[in-house]
Amino acid sequence: MYKHILVPTDGSELSDKAVEAAIKLAKLLGARVSAFHSMEPYPLQGAYAAEASGVAELQPELFAERSEEYAKRVLESFKKAADAANVECATSYATGRSPSHAIVEKARDEKCDLIVMASHGRRGLEGFLLGSETQKVLTHSTIPVLVYR
Ligand SMILES: Nc1ncnc2c1ncn2[C@@H]1O[C@H](COP(=O)(O)OP(=O)(O)OP(=O)(O)O)[C@@H](O)[C@H]1O
Ligand SMILES: [Mg+2]
Numbered sequence: 001m002y003k004h005i006l007v008p009t010d011g012s013e014l015s016d017k018a019v020e021a022a023i024k025l026a027k028l029l030g031a032r033v034s035a036f037h038s039m040e041p042y043p044l045q046g047a048y049a050a051e052a053s054g055v056a057e058l059q060p061e062l063f064a065e066r067s068e069e070y071a072k073r074v075l076e077s078f079k080k081a082a083d084a085a086n087v088e089c090a091t092s093y094a095t096g097r098s099p100s101h102a103i104v105e106k107a108r109d110e111k112c113d114l115i116v117m118a119s120h121g122r123r124g125l126e127g128f129l130l131g132s133e134t135q136k137v138l139t140h141s142t143i144p145v146l147v148y149r
Pocket of ligand 1: 038
């Protein structure tokens with residue numbers, strides 16, 4: 001039934017749990033997985049802070065470089081886990097308007113038939129019932145979404 005699963009990950013511990021489950025599920029179904037990381041857009045406050053303080057870390061070029069390094073690291077560890085389980089895997093990253101927008105778009109472009117993601121991510125379990133990216137993916141996705149808790 002499900003043959004191509006999109007697994008969005010922000011690299012957080014909670015996201016890692018969903019990644020593990022997604023790989024297990026893919027193995028059981030004989031499906032392939034596409035891991036996806038959406039890099040955060042450069043924060044607007046960062047631009048003001050960078051100008052005011054001149055701190056190199058906040059400069060857009062460095063921010064982009066660090067974000068890309070992070071994306072590669074997160075996806076590399078996903079690939080290792082998928083390879084270890086003998087599950088066919090592709091990885092990609094992009095900068096989108098927002099992670100949820102990029103996730104929904106990616107699922108459509110790649111013709112995935114299921115999205116597996118965690119209920120929360122980097123900001124963690126406190127606060128809302130569901131993380132905001134998960135909420136928005138549930139609202140906008142036209143394909144089934146499995147929310148891992
Ligand atoms: N940048 C991202 N790239 C890919 N997937 C993401 C990204 N951000 C979130 N996700 C996916 O959404 C899941 C839930 O994260 P979400 O951001 O909704 O919750 P949160 O970080 O706890 O809260 P917040 O709404 O404050 O960001 C993550 O486990 C991950 O699967
Ligand atoms: Mg988040």
